[in-house]
Amino acid sequence: MSSSRATLIQVARRAGVSLASTSRALHGTGASPAMVERVRAAAAELGYSPDATGRSLRMKRTFQVAFAVADIGNPVYVEMLTAIHEVLAPHGYRVVVMSTGQTVASTVDLVRSLGSGFVDGLVVSPLRTDDTLAEAIRQAPVPVVVIGRSLDGIDSVSTDSADGIGLAVAHLLEIGRRRIGFVNGPLDTTPGAARQRGFDAATAHPGFTGEHAETERADDFTVTAGLEAGRRLLARGDLDAVVAANDLLAIGVVRAAGELGLTVPGDLAVTGMDDTEIGQVFRPSLTSVSLGSAERGRLAARLVLDRVGDGDGVDPARQSAVGPHLVVRESTAVASKEKSAR
Amino acid sequence: MSSSRATLIQVARRAGVSLASTSRALHGTGASPAMVERVRAAAAELGYSPDATGRSLRMKRTFQVAFAVADIGNPVYVEMLTAIHEVLAPHGYRVVVMSTGQTVASTVDLVRSLGSGFVDGLVVSPLRTDDTLAEAIRQAPVPVVVIGRSLDGIDSVSTDSADGIGLAVAHLLEIGRRRIGFVNGPLDTTPGAARQRGFDAATAHPGFTGEHAETERADDFTVTAGLEAGRRLLARGDLDAVVAANDLLAIGVVRAAGELGLTVPGDLAVTGMDDTEIGQVFRPSLTSVSLGSAERGRLAARLVLDRVGDGDGVDPARQSAVGPHLVVRESTAVASKEKSAR
């Protein structure tokens, strides 16, 4: 930790010119070549680097964007964070990670805290949403982009995960499965609700050629919760396929099947959702519905970048969407009498 | 996006008192109850919330700490980030994520950029280190804590991963394995070098009861690189155990073994390192050497919190360490002819 840093005033003094000229010279606008040279030299000698806070105060821009989720450890959010960082960093923006907390109220608090002006924008992916949150976002003093659900008058990047569940069900029917179970997460979350809707729609659809469909709900979108829910579901009846609401739950289900001596995909086909790396390396590797997490992150980052660019939020809210697509792997392999694990 | 935010001056005006008193009243220090009441009311009416930038400029503190790693997608770093955030957030500090890049030079650039004063401190876990980086860190204008390697005169949280490899080797010998391979990552990285040292030491040790030991090097600490290195290693000779330098490499090795029809742990015992969630849910679940990622993150966060607290960096650098410990799971199970799950 060296002595306190050089300030622009000191550079100006050293170069023997005014503060204004010094700023201009370094900023590269409207200064004579001689001036630029002179100031550059002085700045270099003093090891000057401009103070971000002073600059922010004057320019009313922090060059920071926040990314907020409930649980930064979740692989999906990690992918988003990575993508957002990759888009923003080259434009000179820093990324601040924040937590939405588990409840709507804490998310609202977070959005309100933007009033402190420590970031120029926010990308948020809330697990739960309601009108107060939507309203808080509309009132927010900086641009906000929501990942996960489209809300009136709010920039968003969504994906049709209900549709995604449909893809999984269709795939299972196609490979000849008829008795299909569904392990979902909490229904009061945005993804939980959407995926339930998707499963119900797919199995109630006239084109549904299956014989049986039933749902079991896990407490949480985790492996442990999936294991427990899987046990309950498999104990209830005799199924030949399970759709899980995300990859972690799917892994839990595969473990539950293993306990009962069922092979995957031989006795039981299993699908996940989110197409995470953890599902890819799992054995059997998971057939999964990709919701384009990285892509959604990228889009959200671009959206927020646009908004903070000039700022006048006159143009209407932009809702963009990423289509789900199925990635078939070992956990629903049809022919080969698996070799899969162990 | 509503109209521009209320400022302290406006609150003062509305309350009909001076700026100074307003600040004091809100800050809660040295103001009469009546004054506090009055100002609070005015602030509430205007929906005032203090501007972070103005406050930072005056106080010379940003209430932000940066966390920098090469690859934020790596599960180990995610764990650290989570832990750091958990420690810092309750103290009112925000976490800014940054990338060190792959090279020492880019890491040095990052450290130098701290001169802009956008954070009060930095936690960094560099893959590669050298004297220029160490010197840059010592000269840094804000406190820096290094995770991963102890350097002279620099706060650090390290772990003896060489020792950790020793634990893995000892465990394998103990369960009766004798021909042990090692899949390492790049040698020019700090962890790569340490782990190689550990393996060489363990296998050269007089107490080494094995018959054979050999190393194969992967390009990177990833599953894919581990798969390729695993193939090469297993093709070379007949081993009954493999130590991998981290969990991702270990997963690659298990896959390579699968390709050759070898069972794990039956034909081949495999150990990983880092004790990641991905290793825990993998089948077979991975025996792994925990390096306490979350714990290291917590310690680093506390260290940096201490330093930014009052700041006078007169007290000497503090080097703290987290001991590695082995977590035994299925991939080195000894007796039961596996059944994988519980």
Add this chain to the structure above:
DNA sequence: GTCGAATCTGGAAACGTTTCCAGATCGGCC
């Protein structure tokens, strides 16, 4: 009743930067 201490208040400066405004210099062109 007076004095001192304690408590509270307001003015003003400071943090480091960018940018508006006006003045100065210079060059070119008629």
Add this chain to the structure above:
DNA sequence: GGCCGATCTGGAAACGTTTCCAGATTCGAC
């Protein structure tokens, strides 16, 4: 040579906050 425009420079204000300093008021105690 004079004038106009272009180019460049410096002074000063502004961003929003905290805090030093001094002045004012109150209160209790002698």
